[in-house]
Amino acid sequence: MKTNFQAIVIGAGPSGSSAALTMARAGLDVALVERGSFPGEKNMFGGVLHRLTSIEEMIPDFWEVAPLERHIVKKGISFMTGDSSFNTVIEGGNFDTPPYNGYTVFRPKFDNWLAGEAVKAGATLITRSTVDELIIKDGAITGVTIVGRSGQLNAPVVVAADGVLSFTAKKAGLRGGAFDPAQMAVGVKALLDMPREMIDDRFGLVREQGFANEFVGCTDAVRGGAFLYTNYDSLSIGLVFHLASLRVSGKTPYNLLNSFMEQPQVAKMIRGARLQEYSAHLIPEGGYNMMPELTGNGILVAGDAAALCNATGLNLEGINLASHSGVLAGKAVVEAHKNSDFSKNGLETYRKSMNDSFVVKDLKMYRNAPQMLHNNRIYSEYPELVCDFMENIYRIDGAPKQNLSRLFIKKASEKIGLGNLAVDAFNAWRAI
Amino acid sequence: MSINIDEIFDYTSFSIDREPHIVLDNSICVGCDNRGCTNSCPARCYTWSEADQKMTFVYDGCLECGTCYVVCHRNAFTRWRYPRGGFGVAYRMT
Numbered sequence: 289m290k291t292n293f294q295a296i297v298i299g300a301g302p303s304g305s306s307a308a309l310t311m312a313r314a315g316l317d318v319a320l321v322e323r324g325s326f327p328g329e330k331n332m333f334g335g336v337l338h339r340l341t342s343i344e345e346m347i348p349d350f351w352e353v354a355p356l357e358r359h360i361v362k363k364g365i366s367f368m369t370g371d372s373s374f375n376t377v378i379e380g381g382n383f384d385t386p387p388y389n390g391y392t393v394f395r396p397k398f399d400n401w402l403a404g405e406a407v408k409a410g411a412t413l414i415t416r417s418t419v420d421e422l423i424i425k426d427g428a429i430t431g432v433t434i435v436g437r438s439g440q441l442n443a444p445v446v447v448a449a450d451g452v453l454s455f456t457a458k459k460a461g462l463r464g465g466a467f468d469p470a471q472m473a474v475g476v477k478a479l480l481d482m483p484r485e486m487i488d489d490r491f492g493l494v495r496e497q498g499f500a501n502e503f504v505g506c507t508d509a510v511r512g513g514a515f516l517y518t519n520y521d522s523l524s525i526g527l528v529f530h531l532a533s534l535r536v537s538g539k540t541p542y543n544l545l546n547s548f549m550e551q552p553q554v555a556k557m558i559r560g561a562r563l564q565e566y567s568a569h570l571i572p573e574g575g576y577n578m579m580p581e582l583t584g585n586g587i588l589v590a591g592d593a594a595a596l597c598n599a600t601g602l603n604l605e606g607i608n609l610a611s612h613s614g615v616l617a618g619k620a621v622v623e624a625h626k627n628s629d630f631s632k633n634g635l636e637t638y639r640k641s642m643n644d645s646f647v648v649k650d651l652k653m654y655r656n657a658p659q660m661l662h663n664n665r666i667y668s669e670y671p672e673l674v675c676d677f678m679e680n681i682y683r684i685d686g687a688p689k690q691n692l693s694r695l696f697i698k699k700a701s702e703k704i705g706l707g708n709l710a711v712d713a714f715n716a717w718r719a720i
Numbered sequence: 721m722s723i724n725i726d727e728i729f730d731y732t733s734f735s736i737d738r739e740p741h742i743v744l745d746n747s748i749c750v751g752c753d754n755r756g757c758t759n760s761c762p763a764r765c766y767t768w769s770e771a772d773q774k775m776t777f778v779y780d781g782c783l784e785c786g787t788c789y790v791v792c793h794r795n796a797f798t799r800w801r802y803p804r805g806g807f808g809v810a811y812r813m814t
Contacts, residue, residue: 323805325735330784332814394813416806436805453786455801467790469756474787476762478723479814522813535756535791542762546722558721566723566731567814568762568785 290412293319293443295621296432297411298419298456300327302607303591303614304449305402309346310618312409316625319441320403320411321434323418328399332567334475334515334526336360336390336500337398338608342615347405351387355397357519358498359388362491365602366553367671368505368514373553374674375501384497392498392517392524414441419450422459422587428630429460429586444630446587447617449610452570454580454593462589463580469531470662471574473512473599476541477526478549480561484521490557491518502604505671506548510537511664514548516557523561525549528571530662541568571606573599576655582642583635588617598650600657600720601666609647616641660719663712665704670712673703725764728781737807740779741799742788748796749775756791783809 295311297304300322308320324330337356344350361384364377383389407413416436423431423440431442448456452472457463491499503514512529527545534541548554572578572595579595582588590596591610598605620638624630642648677699681692690698700709723731744766749755750773757766763781766788768774789800802808 323802323808325806325810329810330808332811396811396813418802418805420801434805436807453789466795469790472790474760474762474785477814480721524814531760531787531790535754535760538759540725540759540762540764542723542725542764549721555721561721563721563723563731565812565814566728567809567811568783568787570786570790 289414289437289439291439291441293317293412293441294625295319295445295447296321296441296443297447297449298432299449299451299591299593300403300413301331301399301449301451301591301610302402303593303610303617304447305399305406306343306611306614307447307449307590307618307621308406308411309402309409310615311621312406312411313346314618314622316622318406318411319443320406320413321417321419321432321441322403322413322415323436325416326396326400327403327413327415328396331395331399332477332569333395333606334477334517334524334528335604335606336517337393338390338605339387340608340611342612355393355401357392357394358493358496359383360390360392360500361497362493362499364499364501366501366503367674368503368551368553369672369675371552372675372679374678390500392500392519394519419456422446422456427585429584444586445621445624445635447614447621448587448589448593449591449614450593452572452592454589456587457580457589457593460584460587462584462587468574469535471572471578471658472531473528473571473573474531474534474541474568475526475528475571476545476568477524477566478545478563479565479567480523480525480558481564482521482523482561486560487518487521487523493518504666505668506551507667508539508544508547509664509668510534510539510544511662511667522564523558525558530573571599572597573658575599575658576648576651577658579651582639583632585632586630588620588635588638590614590617596647596651598654599661600654601661602720612645612647613642616645654720656719660715663715665708665712669703673699676703728763732783733810733812734781735807735810736780737803739804741801741803741808742777742779742782742797743799744775744777745796745798746775746777748794752794752796754793757788760787760791762787
């Protein structure tokens with residue numbers, strides 16, 4: 289096996305493959321190292337693949353050739369209690385015209401395809417290889433050791449795209465030792481088989497249209513939420529929990545997922561489906577405040593490894609940030625090769641281009657959102673308030689009607705407390 | 721529709737390595753005041769026995785998510801790394 293390269297990318301997920309593709313296109317000899325037996329084997333998400341503008345520049349027909357599922361035309365939020373739900377859905381005409389805003393995808397297919405594009409461009413994909421140690425000479429990273437296939441790979445620069453726990457970034461001293469459970473979430477997901485026609489009929493879809501729904505109030509007061517996405521002939525359904533809340537709750541992710549799937553309105557949506565696969569993954573939800581150092585001597589950090597995830601409650605983005613950071617990291621490595629300077633200083637163009645990109649700008653703008661979402665009331669009292677209020681509005685039983693604003697204030701003071709309501713509204717406003 | 725976590729091998733594929741990728745020093749778990757791993761692990765790899773005052777850990781059905789690594793505030797791991805390349809969980813369609 290060839291062991292000397294001009295760059296090593298650790299992890300063939302969206303950020304790693306984007307970095308490898310960028311560098312290979314620029315003519316660099318790149319190793320793309322993946323611990324799975326194929327790229328995407330270890331990856332899952334509960335999400336929607338949004339526009340990847342920097343990939344579209346390199347692969348102009350990206351949206352025609354990538355293995356995608358349905359494009360999302362309907363997006364909903366449900367406020368849920370044990371037996372009720374209040375749903376809002378936007379179905380936008382613009383969401384049904386290309387370029388589409390987002391797609392459902394299967395990660396084992398999509399990630400494998402993107403890595404394949406990097407290989408087509410000339411990158412060397414090395415699967416079944418878990419990076420074990422960084423090789424450090426005179427304070428600079430010069431390679432890695434791998435286990436699975438065992439051996440050593442050498443290069444003057446390494447892109448750490450090794451995912452949310454990034455042991456590489458830790459070993460390089462770019463992030464602190466222990467993670468804060470308050471900055472991490474775990475997602476669990478069930479992949480459910482359902483015939484295509486049934487999905488179309490049940491969710492009001494035609495052609496290749498898709499539906500994405502998020503739920504709040506369905507986690508038995510653990511901070512978190514749920515999601516349901518339509519693939520061609522399957523549903524992705526799952527829950528996400530803040531770890532700081534889950535670990536003290538005594539509740540288990542799978543039992544909460546079962547309860548969610550048994551909630552009467554959810555049960556109707558998934559009736560007739562068959563469980564195909566169960567998966568779990570961590571999400572770095574701490575946002576801007578959680579980001580590690582992006583560069584060191586001979587190393588750059590991209591994607592989940594750099595905590596590039598935007599979870600504001602309404603938008604949930606990760607792959608687009610990961611991919612863009614990978615492209616920028618790749619460009620910085622190309623630049624560093626021109627100057628033969630792989631020091632932290634020589635790689636600073638990555639830091640600068642990241643700061644100028646939507647990735648860091650968005651994370652910075654929403655830097656208070658993670659803290660705002662650490663409000664337990666969002667996950668039980670508010671959904672209850674919404675459902676209760678709406679039920680009261682629609683209930684017609686011969687009793688005289690109440691003034692709506694007075695009814696709202698009465699319900700809100702019962703469930704939330706008016707002082708809390710004011711504080712929560714202010715915090716939400718400030719955060720988003 | 722429900723997930724029986726004891727039957728995880730019926731849903732999710734694994735290629736199990738003989739050598740564990742996570743090694744727990746369960747003597748540390750005895751004095752733990754939280755044991756958040758037991759309920760937080762999405763694959764129920766950690767089981768605390770109140771009768772035996774003992775933590776049992778199995779790595780076979782580990783989904784490699786990292787939850788235990790983050791919630792364990794006692795740092796009870798002698799080793800926590802991903803499985804050797806080619807081993808561990810293998811998602812097909814998630």
